[in-house]
Amino acid sequence: MNFLKMGALEIGRAIREKQASVREVTECFLDAIEKEDSIYHCYNTVCREEALQRADEVQKGIDEGKYTGPLAGVPVGIKDNICTKGVKTTCSSKILENFVPPYNATVVERLLDAGLVFLGKLNMDEFAMGSTTETSATGVTHNPWNLDCVPGGSSGGAAAAVAAELAPITLGSDTGGSIRQPASFCGISGLKPTYGAVSRYGLIAYASSLDQIGPMAKSAEDCAALFSVIEGKDEKDGTSMPNPPFDFAEATKGDVKGKKIGIPEEYIGEGIAPEVKDGILKAAEQFKALGAEVEFFPMPSVKYAIPAYYIIACAEACSNLSRYDGIKYGYKSPEAHDLMSVYVKSRSEGFGMEVKRRIMLGNFVLSSGYYDAYYNKALKAKKIIQDACFKALETYDFLLGPVAPTTALKIGESLSDPLKMYLGDIYTVMINLAGLPSMAIPCGFDAQNMPIGMQLIGKPYKEAEILSAACAYQNVTDFHKKSPKN
Numbered sequence: 001m002n003f004l005k006m007g008a009l010e011i012g013r014a015i016r017e018k019q020a021s022v023r024e025v026t027e028c029f030l031d032a033i034e035k036e037d038s039i040y041h042c043y044n045t046v047c048r049e050e051a052l053q054r055a056d057e058v059q060k061g062i063d064e065g066k067y068t069g070p071l072a073g074v075p076v077g078i079k080d081n082i083c084t085k086g087v088k089t090t091c092s093s094k095i096l097e098n099f100v101p102p103y104n105a106t107v108v109e110r111l112l113d114a115g116l117v118f119l120g121k122l123n124m125d126e127f128a129m130g131s132t133t134e135t136s137a138t139g140v141t142h143n144p145w146n147l148d149c150v151p152g153g154s155s156g157g158a159a160a161a162v163a164a165e166l167a168p169i170t171l172g173s174d175t176g177g178s179i180r181q182p183a184s185f186c187g188i189s190g191l192k193p194t195y196g197a198v199s200r201y202g203l204i205a206y207a208s209s210l211d212q213i214g215p216m217a218k219s220a221e222d223c224a225a226l227f228s229v230i231e232g233k234d235e236k237d238g239t240s241m242p243n244p245p246f247d248f249a250e251a252t253k254g255d256v257k258g259k260k261i262g263i264p265e266e267y268i269g270e271g272i273a274p275e276v277k278d279g280i281l282k283a284a285e286q287f288k289a290l291g292a293e294v295e296f297f298p299m300p301s302v303k304y305a306i307p308a309y310y311i312i313a314c315a316e317a318c319s320n321l322s323r324y325d326g327i328k329y330g331y332k333s334p335e336a337h338d339l340m341s342v343y344v345k346s347r348s349e350g351f352g353m354e355v356k357r358r359i360m361l362g363n364f365v366l367s368s369g370y371y372d373a374y375y376n377k378a379l380k381a382k383k384i385i386q387d388a389c390f391k392a393l394e395t396y397d398f399l400l401g402p403v404a405p406t407t408a409l410k411i412g413e414s415l416s417d418p419l420k421m422y423l424g425d426i427y428t429v430m431i432n433l434a435g436l437p438s439m440a441i442p443c444g445f446d447a448q449n450m451p452i453g454m455q456l457i458g459k460p461y462k463e464a465e466i467l468s469a470a471c472a473y474q475n476v477t478d479f480h481k482k483s484p485k486n
Contacts, residue, residue, distance in 0.1 A: 003028045004165040005483070008074045008222040011168055015062065015073040022062070022073035026055040026117050029075045033119065033166050041141050042161040044080050045088050046120040051075070058115045067115030071225055076111060077167035079158050080121040081128055082213065083202035084108055087118075091204050092136035093126045095324050095331045095350030105202020106237065107171060107213050107230045114229045119167055123157030126352045127321065128175055128206040130154050131424055133182070134415045135354040142411070143186060144484040145450055149408040152182030158216050159186040163484060169217045169226050173203055175210045176309050177403070177428025180440035183216055184403035184453025187442045189470065189480060190216040191223045194460045195435035196241035198227075199234030207316035208239075210309075210432040219480050220441060220470035224251040227463060243461040251464040254471035257291030262396035264299035267427060272405045279444035279452040280402050283473065287400070290472050294400070301388040302430060304381040309429035310422060311365050311378035317355075318362030324350065357418065382433045389434040389457075398469060399457040402427050403440045407450040431457055439466045442479040451479070 003011055003025050014020045030048050037043050061067040078084060081091045083101035085108075090096045104112070111118070125135040133141040133156025141156045143149040144164040151160040155172030159182035162170055172179040174192040183190030191214045198213045205211060215226035228248045234240045263284060268277050284294045326332040326346025333345035351359070365374035392399060404424055414421040431438045437458050444452040458466035474480050 004032055006168065007218050008168040009070055009225055012070045012072060012074050022055040022059040022117060023052060025073065026051050026075050029119060029167060036164065037166060039142065039147070040144060040160050040164050040166070041139055042122055042157045042164060042166055043077070043120045044090060044092060044123050044138050044157070047087055047118060050087070051117055051119055054117050058117055061115055069114045069229070071229060072115035073117065074168060075117045075119045077119045077122045077158060077161050077170040078108065079155055079170070079172045080124055081173060081204040082108060082171060083204065084118070084121065087121065089121065089204065090138070091127045092124045092138050093351065093355070094137045095346070097137070097331060099330060101202070103202065106199035106234045108202065110230050116229070122155070122161055122170060125154035125156065126355050127204070127317070128154040128173060128178055129317070129354050129358050131177070131181060131421050132409070132414055133157060134411065135352055137352055140411060143408050145187060146408065146448070148410055149450065150185065150411055152185035152408065154178040155216065156182045159183050159188055159190065162186070162188045162216055162218060165483065165485060169215060169222055171213060171226070171230070172216050173211055173213050174432065175206050175313060176432050177425050179214045179216060180403050180428055180438060180453070180455055181425070183440040184442070184451065185408040187451030187479070187482065188216060188218055189220050189223050189442070190214065190440045191227055191463065191467070192431065192438045193227065193231065193463055194437045195432075196239050197231050197243060197437070197461060197463065199237040199240045201234055201236040205320040207313040208320065209316060210313060212432070220439065220467050220474055221252050223439070224248055224467045231463075247464050251467040252471050253468045254475045256287055256469045256472045259292045259397040259469065260395070261287055261292050261294045261398050261400050262392055263294065263296050263400050264302060265296050266299055266302040267401035271426070272402060273407070273446075275446040276402050276404070276406060276452050280400070280454055283443040283454050284400060286473060286477065290476065297392065297395070299388055299392060301385050302426070304385060305430040305433065306422060306426055308378045308381035308385065309425070309433055310361070311374050312382060312433070314358045314362035315366050315375055316362070318359045318366065321355070321359055326350070354418070385430055386434045389430065389436060393459050397458075398466060401455055401457070403453040403455045404428070407446045407448070407452055427455070436460060437463045437466060439470045441470050441474065443477075444479060
């Protein structure tokens with residue numbers, strides 16, 4: 001059996017039916033990582049010995065009836081900003097290059113409880129700040145569809161690992177599109193859950209009011225399975241919310257008949273590449289053929305999304321990253337000899353340029369004389385965006401649009417122009433500001449055979465509904481089945 005070509009649920013089924021052992025599956029992925037990851041650089045850390053030991057433990061647990069879930073025995077990769085006990089968690093930053101957490105994030109504990117096998121930690125933009133995975137201190141990750149292109153970011157390693165068949169499923173995090181945009185660029189599926197649906201305990205913070213952990217996989221069905229493992233209230237996270245139990249059967253039903261889908265006119269207006277626009281319109285026609293009603297509507301508040309997001313995110317980032325001072329933990333400059341030089345040199349040497357840019361921007365918008373002019377106005381714009389989204393979702397069951405205005409960019413193309421990189425988040429950041437769930441799935445390819453992604457945006461805690469719509473689309477299309485290795 002070629003496990004690398006199989007989805008997570010297929011692998012889980014093969015293990016339950018004793019067509020394969022957990023060790024056999026785990027070794028297959030570890031061997032592929034050892035052989036090929038030097039090409040892509042998806043992983044910062046690979047846990048070969050720990051994974052094989054865990055595989056044997058899980059196999060015993062499956063045989064004894066301890067692990068009975070559909071993903072028991074399935075290998076998983078984890079983004080390098082999610083804490084893993086005893087395994088380096090670096091946020092792809094020099095300042096945390098040797099940080100080994102003494103505890104697991106709640107999502108990691110839930111993966112262990114469900115019998116999954118942990119392969120390693122995945123590359124990302126430093127502290128999740130970026131849209132290309134080029135800001136990583138460990139080096140850029142390459143898009144498996146074209147090695148000269150970026151995989152997107154900040155969860156670029158997580159998306160590329162699935163596309164390159166170096167993990168069947170992964171966990172990423174999404175602050176302003178960091179699951180959905182790399183999923184789109186790499187031709188896979190990714191779910192950004194409702195804010196509060198998944199515990200953030202153990203997620204190293206970028207912007208605490210926007211960050212959310214979510215699943216990435218080849219298909220919406222596999223995303224639904226992984227989401228069912230990690231979702232739910234956590235007493236360790238004050239922002240996690242009690243919500244109705246997730247219905248996996250409902251999420252994979254694959255039905256959109258009678259549903260009403262709205263497309264914001266601003267999402268397919270100025271700035272979108274013609275091939276991306278064409279992909280979205282064709283997807284809309286496919287939903288119509290499946291029995292959904294699709295219509296366009298104006299949403300002028302979209303224009304506030306980018307400035308509001310970057311002001312709020314950077315303001316929160318400068319506060320969250322103030323803890324990295326060269327004293328308590330993390331990198332300390334060998335050139336520092338007094339308290340002030342410890343702070344200045346450790347942070348100057350430990351943080352990359354993009355992180356320093358956002359820290360400075362955050363301090364500026366929070367400073368005396370500028371707080372009201374920028375930060376307060378951004379909070380007001382956030383409220384306008386939230387109101388517009390909720391009003392639209394009173395009329396429509398889902399919103400549909402592109403994930404990004406283009407397909408994957410060439411390496412170096414956007415990093416040299418930060419504003420261009422920020423503007424690439426135009427379709428995704430609004431969802432984080434509103435705290436809504438959103439699902440990215442592939443819906444076509446451009447002339448260079450690079451994947452095009454669309455996103456389905458739903459009502460709070462209605463992940464099952466958007467996953468069902470995504471499954472309906474994937475049941476009648478094969479974009480998600482295509483691989484750069486075919």
